[in-house]
Amino acid sequence: MSARLPSWAWVTGLTTGAIAVVAVLAVQADQGTKPTAATSRPSPSATADAKPSAKPEEEKPVAVPAESGTGRRIVYSLGQKRVWLVDASDAPRHSFTVWPGTVSPDPGTYTIGERTEATTGSDGVPVEHIMYFTQKSGVFVAFSNAVDGSSPSPADPGARTGGIRVTKTDGRALWTFGTAGTPVSVVE
Structure with missing residues (x-):
């Protein structure tokens, strides 16, 4: 006669298996393409208020620099102080302005090397989502954002x-997009 497993053992085994499957699916979903939300603007007649309201200024899309290469990459423009996250079809997925440090990388193509979740920046500010991609004159060059979301004060x-500091929201987007080995194209 064979021994029967108690019902709690079956429930525990099935629950553990289900959690493992959900974890695997979550990792696979996180590595896939991300949908973008379509935005629509309400028509002028959509508001019941006759008074004009103050609207935040919308940032106009800025074209990815033509000389920045092709394929999936991070593009950093020194002159525009701007970064683009470009997908494999050369379409910009996200673009934002940055606050560069006092040492700028030379124009060229690099790759994301070491990634560090959190540390203290050379200016003493706690930073997160640090993604190193080059070194110049003994200074490491990396993207990061302040943990408290602040912008850096003018550097000494x-x-x-x-x-190269970014906002907290842009830092999360950059961290998700810029895995180790992702190309970084630095242009004037």
Whole structure:
């Protein structure tokens, strides 16, 4: 006669298996393409208020620099102080302005190397989502965002900092997009 497993053992086994399957599916979904939300603007007649309201200024889409290469990549324009996250079809998925450090990388193509979840920046500010992609004159150059979401104060002109700071929201987008080995194209 064979021994029967108690019902709690069956429930525990099935629950553990279900959690493992959900975890695998979540990892696979996180690595796939991300949908973008379509936005529509209400017509002028859509408001019941006759008074004009103050609207935040919408940022106009800025074209990806033509000389930035092709394929999936991060593009950083030194002159525009702007980053684009470009997908494999050369379509910009996200673009945002940045606050560069005092040491700028030379124009060229690099790759994301080391990624660090959190540390303290060379300016003493706690930062997260640090993605190193080059070094210049002994200074590491990396994207990061301040943990508290603040923008950096103007750097001491004598300080040598290679941190390219972004907002907290843009830092999360950059961290998700810029896995180790992702190309970074730096252009004028």
